Amino acid sequence: MSSPDPQVRAARNPSDPKPAGPAGEPDSVRAAETPPAVAPQRDGSPSAGPRGPVVAVTGAAAGVGAQLTERLAASEAIKQVVAIDERRGDCAQAQWHILDVRDPAIAEKLRGVDVVVHLALDLDLETDAAARTAYNVRGTQTVLTAAAAAGVHRVVLCTSAMVYGALSDNELPLSEDAELRATAEATGVGDLLEIERLARRAPRAHPGLNVTVVRPAILVGGTDTALTRYFESPRLLVVAGSRPVWQFCHVDDLCSALEYAVVEKVDGELAVGCDGWLEQEEVEELSGIRRMELPSTVALGAAARLHRIGLTPSPAGDLAYTMHPWVVSVSRLHDAGWRPQWTNEEVLAELLEEVAGRRTVAGRRLGRKDATAAGAAGATVALLGTAALVRRARKARRRL
Numbered sequence: 001m002s003s004p005d006p007q008v009r010a011a012r013n014p015s016d017p018k019p020a021g022p023a024g025e026p027d028s029v030r031a032a033e034t035p036p037a038v039a040p041q042r043d044g045s046p047s048a049g050p051r052g053p054v055v056a057v058t059g060a061a062a063g064v065g066a067q068l069t070e071r072l073a074a075s076e077a078i079k080q081v082v083a084i085d086e087r088r089g090d091c092a093q094a095q096w097h098i099l100d101v102r103d104p105a106i107a108e109k110l111r112g113v114d115v116v117v118h119l120a121l122d123l124d125l126e127t128d129a130a131a132r133t134a135y136n137v138r139g140t141q142t143v144l145t146a147a148a149a150a151g152v153h154r155v156v157l158c159t160s161a162m163v164y165g166a167l168s169d170n171e172l173p174l175s176e177d178a179e180l181r182a183t184a185e186a187t188g189v190g191d192l193l194e195i196e197r198l199a200r201r202a203p204r205a206h207p208g209l210n211v212t213v214v215r216p217a218i219l220v221g222g223t224d225t226a227l228t229r230y231f232e233s234p235r236l237l238v239v240a241g242s243r244p245v246w247q248f249c250h251v252d253d254l255c256s257a258l259e260y261a262v263v264e265k266v267d268g269e270l271a272v273g274c275d276g277w278l279e280q281e282e283v284e285e286l287s288g289i290r291r292m293e294l295p296s297t298v299a300l301g302a303a304a305r306l307h308r309i310g311l312t313p314s315p316a317g318d319l320a321y322t323m324h325p326w327v328v329s330v331s332r333l334h335d336a337g338w339r340p341q342w343t344n345e346e347v348l349a350e351l352l353e354e355v356a357g358r359r360t361v362a363g364r365r366l367g368r369k370d371a372t373a374a375g376a377a378g379a380t381v382a383l384l385g386t387a388a389l390v391r392r393a394r395k396a397r398r399r400l
Contacts, residue, residue: 052075052076052077052078052079052263053078053079053114053115053262054078054079054080054081054082054112054113054115055078055080055081055082055113055114055115055116055117055262056081056082056084056109056113056115056116056117056152057069057072057081057083057094057116057117057119058101058116058117058119058120058143059084059085059101059118059120060083060084060091060096060119061085061086061087061088061089062085062089063223064158064251064255065085065117065119066089066090067252067255068117068119068255068258068259069081069083069089069091069094070091072259072262073093078262080095081093081095082097082113083097084096084097084099084106085098086098086099086100101118101120101139101142101143102135102138102139102142103142104145104146106142106146107145107146107147107149107150108150110146110147110150110152111151113147113150113152114152115152115155116147116155116156117155117156117158117258117261118139118140118143118158120139121139121158122136123187123188123225124224125187125225125229125313132191133190136191136194136195137191137198140157140195140198143155144198144199144202144206145206147209148202148206148209153208153209153210154210154262154264154267155209155210156212156258156261156262157195157211157212157213158213158215158216159192159196159213159214160189160215160216161174161247161273161326162182163180163189163192163193163196163215164178164180164181164182164326164328165180165181165182165183165320166182166320166324166325166326167181167320167325168242168323168324168325170325170326170327172245173247173277173328173329174327174328174329175331176215176269176270176328176331180193180196185320186226186315186320187225187226187313187314187317210267212261212268212269212270213268213269213270214254214257214270215269215270215271215328216254216257216271216273217247217249217271217272217273217274217328218246218247218248218273219248219249219250219254220248220249220347220348220350220351221252222354223251226313226314227318227321227322228351228354228355229314229355230322231287231351231352231355232355233289234289235289236280236283236287236289236290236291236292237292237294237299237319238280238292238293239293239295239296239300239323240293240294240295241296242296242322242323242324243280243323243325244279244283244322244323244325245278245279245280245325245327246277246279246280246283246344246348247274247276247277247327247328248273248274248342248344248351249274249347250274250340250341250342250350252341253272253274253342254272256341257270257272257333257338260333260336265336265337265338266333266336266338270330270332271328271329271330271333272340273327273328273340274340274344274347275344276344277327278348283348286345286348286349287348287352296323299319300319303315303318303319304316
């Protein structure tokens with residue numbers, strides 16, 4: 001699950017196809033492909049390699065995709081890894097294909113592949129919402145259709161435990177079979193819900209294609225989301241009357257869970273994360289960051305206004321995931337023998353180390369000068385004041 005480099009996002013232009021080579025394939029794609037490394041046997045002849053599955057990973061050049069590609073390439077249980085992305089990554093053991101996952105030509109790259117792990121998702125907070133949805137949903141549709149056409153027997157999709165929704169009446173923990181009650185009001189969640197719908201429909205539309213869906217809790221480890229930015233704030237915003245609880249998932253544990261799905265130790269709909277959860281008071285004690293408590297009408301109203309006028313990238317829906325529980329059970333993975341290697345306390349410590357030195361208020365990253373000038377609550381007050389000034393200016397213009 002990755003967000004593409006800014007240069008890659010800027011370069012996407014579906015209406016401007018690349019010139020085709022002699023076989024209808026873009027020349028840049030053909031030149032960028034590399035054959036997999038074949039290890040010789042002791043007598044010097046090429047090795048047939050392990051008899052495990054051939055696995056394709058989309059979004060393989062960065063983030064979770066890059067880490068999973070390296071992990072699978074090093075595994076004796078995997079015969080070959082096919083890496084697909086819009087740029088080449090660092091894993092020399094993989095066979096690389098450079099193309100956009102929305103390109104129907106991906107079907108040819110999946111010939112001979114047994115399992116596809118689709119991680120080419122754009123969840124960047126700064127991406128235009130319509131462009132993000134167009135990439136995420138169309139990309140998933142294309143991968144599922146191409147996989148079925150190429151004879152792939154399993155596709156592994158990665159969404160998020162956010163699809164369960166953050167609601168005050170959620171059980172602790174939620175069963176993996178719990179109803180998906182999220183709405184499209186939080187960043188990217190509408191895309192993930194549509195991907196879940198595609199996952200349910202695919203086996204009916206393509207008999208013989210199995211789809212496994214993996215739903216991680218708050219993902220930590222080189223990630224940048226509204227929920228990781230929460231811990232970049234000078235104060236932890238707590239909405240009065242809410243009960244925040246926190247469950248994390250380290251990317252190492254997500255990759256190991258994805259590997260379980262690849263080798264078919266587990267299938268279906270799976271949640272993945274640390275065992276248990278942390279209460280808000282524990283998070284504050286462990287982090288050393290004090291809370292700032294606001295009434296819900298003030299917090300939600302301000303978040304909606306700030307996003308609407310473009311001051312923050314996070315819509316008001318993101319705030320619900322810091323207010324209400326959405327902790328998930330990981331019983332299916334446990335039953336298959338999987339165990340997380342990280343605890344919630346350890347992942348929180350790593351997250352705090354990653355975000356050290358960054359300052360974010362209401363989801364907006366502050367520059368060094370802004371962070372220095374703004375006091376703990378002062379930055380929030382400044383943003384709220386800016387929103388009020390914009391409202392007054394708009395009313396004044398309407399009266400003219």
